[in-house]
Amino acid sequence: MSTPRGTRPPTGATPVPGRPGAGSGGASSGRPTSRTLRVRRILALVLLAVIVVGVVMLVKAAIAFGSGLLADAPEGKVAPPPPQEAAVGGYKKCEVKDLTLGLTASKSSYADGENPSFALTLTHVGRRPCFVDSSPASLELVVTSGQDRIWSSVDCPPAKKVLLMAPGDAYPQTVDWARARSAAECPADLPAPGAGDYSAVVTSTEVSGLASAPVVFTLQAPPPPPVETPPATEAPADGTVPPAEGDAAATDETAPADGAVPPADGAETATDGATP
Structure with a gap:
């Protein structure tokens, strides 16, 4: 006898009481999915990259800061190289704010015949290199006495000498004065300066306003000539004083014993002792 079609029991397994079903309505097991794991890995890699980049930047900044400190701390004082004659292309001309x-003077007073000597120093005090003519053609040393212009180094100047000077450079030179007058175009036969007080100052004919402080010195007069004294007369060995000129002893004449005056030359002598 066949069973009715609508009353046939289901062919699936009978669910066990207390065990969750495997259907869509069942509870989750709590394990992350593969997609969640991939997102977490990507975030971890990004965070690690950010940390690495930050550490590298900090190390570079520390190295740069340390290098700056080492560069600013000199190991020892090194004298700057002397100024060199060089091409001036690309460099500006020195201004008064760049130089001093x-x-x-070698002495404050000079004896007769001694030539004065002056030490001149051109120093760069600016911040950038510049070029300047350092020859006596542009550094004029002038000697004056009151309002009288005695001598100038530009009256008969040598050739120019252009220097390229860097900050801190100093260019010393010596200028001698032969105690002679000078004028423009070097005329000859000028009167020589005499003894007295003089003043010297150096200025730049190329850099406007650049000048030194004046220096005062003295030219001494020649010593006076020696005074001639007559030679001393030698005294006789017996200690007697020699007779003066015109004295009888000086003429070897002996006075008469009776005190009579001897006759003049050519007069007759009385025989009786009477006075003629």
Whole structure:
């Protein structure tokens, strides 16, 4: 006898009480999915990359800071190289704010025939290199006495000498004065300066306003000639004083014993002792 079609029991397994079903309505097991794991891995890699980049930047900054400190701390004082004659292309011309001029005399007073000597120093005090003519053609040393212009180094100048100077450079030179007058175009037979007080100053004919402080010195007069004294007369060995000129002893004449005056030359002598 066949069973009715609508009353046939289901062919699937009978669910066990207390065990969750495997259907869509069942509870989750709690394990992350593969997609979640991939997202977490990507975020971890990004965070690690950010940390690495930050560490590298910090190391580079520390190295740069340390290098700056080492560069600013000199190991020892090294004298700058002397100024060199060089091409001036690409460099600006020195201005008065870039330079200083110093002038000193070798002595404060010079004896007769001694030539004064002056030490001139051109120093760069600016911040950038510049070029300047350092020859006596543009650094004029002038000697004056009051309002009288005695001598100038530009009256008979040598050739120019252009220097390229860097910050801190100093260019010393010596200028001698032969105690002679000078004028423009070097005329000859000028009167020589005499003894007295003089003043010297150096200025730049190329850099406007550049000048040194004045230096005062003295030219001494020649010593006076020696005074001639007459030779001393030698005294006789017996200690007697020699007779004066015109004295009887000087003429070897002996006075008469009776005190009579001897006759003049050519007069007759009385025989009786009477006075003629």
